[in-house]
Amino acid sequence: MVAGLTACASTQTAETGVVNDPYEGFNRQMFAFNNEVDKYALGPAASAYETVTPRFARDRVGDFLQNLKSPVIFVNDLLQGEGDRASTTLGRFMVNTTFGIAGLWDVAGYNGIEGHSEDFGQTLAVWGVDSGPYLVMPLLGPTTPRDLFGSGVDRAMDPLTWTEFADNPDLDDHIAIGRGVLGGLNARVALDDQIEQLNAQPEPYVALRRIYSSQRQAEIRNGRLNEAEAYEDLPDFDEYED
Structure with missing residues (x-):
């Protein structure tokens, strides 16, 4: 669910x-499995993380991890022909890496230079590649074949994937694991209210599928859908009141 509410995948026909x-x-089975993982592992871990980590520290972690994504976002901006957005990404990275002390503070954002997210799945969509069917993968959550492939390309683009430390050859693996764990915990804490609201729906699988699809379409178009469009095909929850 964290993946579904933070990342996005396009599964909606125009x-x-x-x-x-x-x-x-199959997707419902994987959704149920991921729900159990969240209930008994990720959720409690995120609660413990929130308890021992003050909001200020979590914000610094979030800004730092977001800054690390800048090279991948920059390359995808260029591949999509978005020169202005690429300039913004590069400017934010330079400002935040220097004045923001390695990205611990989003100085650019505080000064009105807002960031954005791009990935190779979005790039493929801009190039006209069809998303393929909606999929829910164990642990990874909602995706599509196009975006699953795109996430692998993004990982290959990431400079940290290829960084080696001569004095400690295992340090790169430790950094990758730490980055993933902290990113997941930070995202889970930030989305706690949304996940509770989602689980309160009579059909959380359908709700998440629709939210995920609609958000992805909005990001591909570098814009947002209005609320009515985002939820137009959700089931009538009044049916389930009895």
Whole structure:
């Protein structure tokens, strides 16, 4: 669910707005599995992390990790032909890495230079590659074949993937693990209220699928959908009141 509410995947056809979910049976099983992992592992770990880590420290972790994504975002901006957005990404990275002390503070954001997110899945969408069917993967959460492939390319683009430390050959692996764990915990804490609201829905699987799809479409277009469009095909929850 963290992946579904923070990242995005396009599974909505332009003509009908219907999510392409031919593997719904499998996807629901994976959704239930991920829910159990969140309930018994990720959720409690995030609660403990929130308890021992003050908000100020979590904000610094979030800004630092976001700054590390800048090289990948910059390359995808260029691949999409978005020169202005690429300039913004580069400017933010330079400002935050220097004046923000290695990205611990989003100085650029505080001064009105807002960031954005891009990934190779979005780049493929801009190039006209179809998303393929909606998928829910164990632990990874919602995605599509296009975006699953794109995430692998993004990892290959990331300079930290190829960084080696001569004095400590295992340090790069430790950094990658630490980055993933902290990023997951930070995201889980930030999205706690949204996840509670999602679980309160009679059909959280359908709700998440729609939210995920709609958000992805908005990000591909570098804009946002209005609320009515984002939830137009959710089921009538009044049906479930009895």
